[in-house]
Amino acid sequence: MKRVLVATGGGDCPGLNAVIRGVVKRAAQEREWEVLGSYQAFNGVLREPMELITLDEKKVSGIHVKGGTIIGTTNKGGPFSWPIKEKDGTWTTVDRSDELIRRLQYQNIEAVINIGGDGSQRISQGLYEKGLNIIGVPKTIDNDLAGTDFTFGFQTAVEIATDAVDKLVTTAESHNRIFILEVMGRDAGWIALHSSVAGGAEICLIPEIPYTVDSIMERIHERIVHDRGFLIIVIAEGAKPVGGDVVAEDLGQAGYEHKHLGGAASRLKKQLEDAGCQTDIRVTILGHLQRGGIPAAYDRILATQFGVKAFELILEEQFGQMVSYKHPNIIGVPIAEAISVYNRIRPDDQLLRTARGIGICMGD
Ligand code: F6P
DSSP states (O other): OEEEEEEEOSSOOTTHHHHHHHHHHHHHTSTTEEEEEESTTTHHHHSSSOOEEEEOHHHHTTGGGOOSOTTOOOSSOOTTSEEEEOTTSOEEEEOOHHHHHHHHHHTTEEEEEEEESHHHHHHHHHHHHTTOOEEEEEBOTTOOBSSSSOOBTHHHHHHHHHHHHHHHHHHHHHHTOEEEEEEOOTTOOHHHHHHHHHHTOSEEEOTTSOBOHHHHHHHHHHHOBTTBOOEEEEEETTOOBTTOOOOEEOOOOTTOOSOEEOOHHHHHHHHHHHTTOOSOEEEEEOGGGGGOSOOOHHHHHHHHHHHHHHHHHHHTTOTTEEEEEETTEEEEEEHHHHTTSBOOOOTTOHHHHHHHHTTOBOOO
8 A cells, every 4th residue: 555644734724624535535546545644743753652543534524514623733843843842941943854754754655745834835845855755735714825826714714704894893883883803814914805805894904004093093084973983994913003013922932933913903992092083992803713613615625626636746746746726727836936935915916906996994
């Protein structure tokens, strides 16, 4: 039997299980292949004893409708920066990538499918350059990975954020209030922009366009007259004022490479109150609700397509490639290309133009 290993890395994301199921079902058609899962990204290979899970058709039956990942994930560490505790109690990281490759060879694993966002695909590229037969699959609710029209998980997050806007509208309208909804997305405003257009927010603040309090106050004065009126602001967690920085805390955990974003909405509330806003302001932070629960049909379909294609790229020995959706096709692109740029909203983005076209204030 030939063996392929599947790993899910980074934050979980709706559709991970549908990718796993797609790989397993496609591999089952090629009788001589066996699929294994590594528990919690590559940790399952690097731990002693190893934590490898056999993934057969029975195991993946019906999992495409489930959120999360049946093989677990982590967004800390990885083979190139494995956290270890020093004798003095401090944490440091070591490179275990060569050992990982040796362990995979020892297990007779011929190829690896690494499902993850930009951090995971950087790991994929590093391992590919060391000779590992690896295929990447782009995952993230943030949609910030380049080389593909969309990552799976994004549409589900947009549905959840849009549902939140819809719900806030009715309560905001009843109370003549301003609601600030903080959504995820890291350094890209895709979730904020899409849910603002879909939900009809008046103001949308994204990391790519630093905001001024004056422009927001101007819109508030247009919308709320003599204490009557309401307004929804969708703010991305990575949004910042002109000349300011993001609101973030450093969790100080070894191997956790990202800043922990959060608090942009509360900062904006204070900025508006300091600028003299008299209207009641309430803040809602959607947080991890955007990553949980049942994947939208769109993401189940895209994830299934990615899973099937990932296995087919292995059959074709197209290693070092990441599966990608380039409408209307599912293709392979070099992982190196996908991680070479961060997928931000460009000034000429079509949906950004649409947002401005329907009068959404972008804070500039
Ligand atoms: O990348 C996905 C994401 O949900 C971001 O939108 C968010 O900033 C981050 O992960 C949160 O990470 P954690 O799960 O470590 O809190």
